[in-house]
Amino acid sequence: MQSETFDHVVIGSGLAGLTYALRSATRGERVCVLTKGQLTDSNTSWAQGGIAAAVGEADSWELHEQDTMVAGAGINDEDAVRHLVQNAPEAIEWLIQIGAHFDGDGSHLSLGREGGHSRNRIVHHADNTGWEIERAVSEAVRANNLITILPFSFVTQLLIEEGRCIGAVAMVNGVGFRAYLAPNTVLATGGAGKVYQHTTNPNVATADGIALAAEAGCKIENMEFMQFHPTTLYHPQLRSSLISEAVRGAGATLRNHQGRRFMYDYDSRLELAPRDVVARSIHFEMQRLKTWCVYLDTTHLNPEKLRAEFPTINATLLEAGIDFTKDWIPVVPAQHYSCGGVVTDLEGRTSVPGLLAAGEVTCTGVHGGNRLASNSLLEAIVFAMSAADAAESEPKPILRQEPKQAQCVSESDAVRIRHTLQRTMTNNVGIFRTFAGLNEALKSIDQLDAELARLPEAPFSTYARETVHLLTAARYIVEGALARKENVGLHYNADLV
Ligand SMILES: Cc1cc2nc3c(=O)[nH]c(=O)nc-3n(C[C@H](O)[C@H](O)[C@H](O)COP(=O)(O)OP(=O)(O)OC[C@H]3O[C@@H](n4cnc5c(N)ncnc54)[C@H](O)[C@@H]3O)c2cc1C
Structure with a gap:
């Protein structure tokens, strides 16, 4: 297999990966960024609300810390x-x-x-903060000649020799495998949303980093803490577009189909209670009234201000035939953020030497049982910077063994397996869990794994490999949920009440 050597190999081009690349390049080091789609294909590009920082006059890091700990149910690091x-x-x-x-x-x-924030501290760019941030970091990366960008390079394997990570293998442009070697390899592959049927995450969020790290022997934790965004657009044809928390921050209220502002029945913080509380309340309200969705009411708010503050949401809703200055918005909860992942220390080190990780793929301990809104873009930057500063100047590695090539089943089999998995996870491992449902999900994952092993081999397909990765991540989520013996943070098992 052909190989190329750099000082750093970065897997993923969201905020975490590109921050790491830029920081390392400032020291004159050569970085290769492998990313499976276009440079800007990432969860980062879709972030709406903003990025949290105690920069206001009446604010302090102590208050930000306190709010983060409260949201995380106190089990944060x-x-x-x-x-x-x-x-x-x-x-x-x-x-x-x-x-x-x-x-x-x-x-x-x-x-x-x-x-969940006790102060105004969300720095934002209208309602498309993520896109603005991704634009800025990707332009900076493109302008830096120490950084090589390899789009459409799907990483299939981390290279481990004598217990140390020495790089990664990628399928480049769908035409062949190549090895990329470096003393420091960084996993910045983002989230796992596609484990579920309904998610706010884009198609790239297929938990690849979790599976790659697991195969390399890394510790993975807290995958059961899956955050569901309470308010995503309920529409049979359109994807689960996010109706940002900032809309509730601006005064939007939640109503059931009878018009009742039902959060009065669930939590004194009403619509601004932490996300898990709001998502669970919506779930119970929908179950109680046997409806498919609830409604977000913005019709009492200033229409000009609404349109100016939320131009992207306005455009998405108009496309669906909804004018939010006049109509209630139908909403349901959908998977949104993975709080757990590859365990790292404060400087992004995983349990495998030479392998660092940053961003949503990690479990840094920051989020505990639940992520405080707008802390994830922040985590991606802060921990990627620390990881870049902690990277080692080991001698450049050499590829001694020919890597094995990733095996695949046919795409039609992968489609069936992925859809079965997504249905199982949505029905049994969502906001509301029971032991019977979790055991059912585990049984289904075992069966799907066995089926994958039995099916004939087919030519390489990114979709099929991603499906294998989703199965690995799903197993961590279910096993984590089964092992947790109390309801804490995002994990809610009705049998433990
Ligand atoms: C709709 C939405 C709204 C959000 N709003 C906010 C918000 O307001 N504030 C906030 O703080 N957070 C928000 N988040 C969460 C936040 O956007 C993410 O947690 C954060 O951007 C993650 O950054 P990342 O760099 O870790 O991963 P990502 O930005 O997801 O980047 C991962 C990268 O890895 C690549 N990749 C994955 N697998 C492979 C592979 N096998 N080979 C090669 N490349 C691979 C992907 O293509 C992608 O480029 C939101 C998320 C969504 C989906």
Whole structure:
């Protein structure tokens, strides 16, 4: 197999991967970024609400820390949380320096408020903050001649020799496998949304990093803490578009089909209770009234302000025939964020030497049982920077063994297996869980794994490999949920009440 050697191999081109690449390049080091789609295909590009940082006058990192711990049900890693919140203002400054634009009047940033935050601290760019950030980091990466970008390079395997990660194998442009070697390999592959039928995540979120890390022998934790966004558009044809928490922050209320503002029945913080509380309340309300969705009501808010603050949401809704200045928006919860993942220390080190990880693929301990809104873009920057600073200057590795090639089943078999898995996970391992449902899901995953092993081999297919990765991640989610003996954070098992 042909190989190429760099100082760093970065897998993924969302905020975590590109931050790491830029930081390493400032030291004059050569970085290769492997990414399975276009450079900007990522969860990062879809982020709406913003990025949290205690930069307001009445705010402090101590308050941000407290809010993060409360949202995480107190099972967060305190050192990781402190590292996150203390470095937040610097992360915002860095983004501005590299060219990201945020709302404000020049000298002051305009700070939004989201559920679980005790202060206004959400730095944002209208309702498409993620796209603006991804635009800025990807332009900076493109302009840097120390960074080689390889789009449409799907990583199938991490290379481990004598217990150390020395790089990765990728299928490049669908035409052949190549090895990319470096003393430091960084997993920045993002989320696992596609384990479920309904998710706000784009198609690239197929838990590849979880499966690659598991195969390499890394520790994976907290996968049962799967965050469901309470308010995504309910529409039979359109994808589960997010109706940002910032809309509730601006005063939107939740109503059932009878018009009742039902959050009064569930939590005194009403629509601004933490996400898990709001998502569960919607789930119960839909079950109680046997309806497919509930409604977000923005019709009492200033129409000009609404359109100006949420232009992307407005455009999506108009496409669906909904004018949110006049109509209620039908919403349901959908998978949104994976709080668990590959265990790292404060400097992004995994349990395998030479392998670092940053961003949504990780379990840094920051989120505990539940992520506080707008802490994930922040985590991606802060921990990617620390990982880049901690990277080792080991001698350049050499490929001694020919890597084995990834095996695949046919795409039609993969489609069937993926859909069965997504249905099982949605029905049994969603917001509301029971032991019977979790055992049912585990049985189904065992059967699907056995089927994969039996099916004839077919030519390489990204879709088929992703499906194998989804199965691996699903097993971690279910086993984590079965092992948890109390309801905490996002994990809710009705048999434990
Ligand atoms: C709709 C939506 C709204 C959100 N809103 C907010 C918000 O307002 N505030 C906030 O803080 N967070 C928000 N989030 C969460 C946040 O966007 C993500 O957690 C964060 O962007 C993750 O960054 P990342 O770099 O870890 O991963 P990503 O941005 O997902 O990047 C992962 C990269 O890895 C690549 N990749 C994956 N597998 C492979 C492979 N096998 N080979 C090669 N490349 C691979 C992908 O193509 C992609 O480029 C939102 C998420 C969504 C989906």
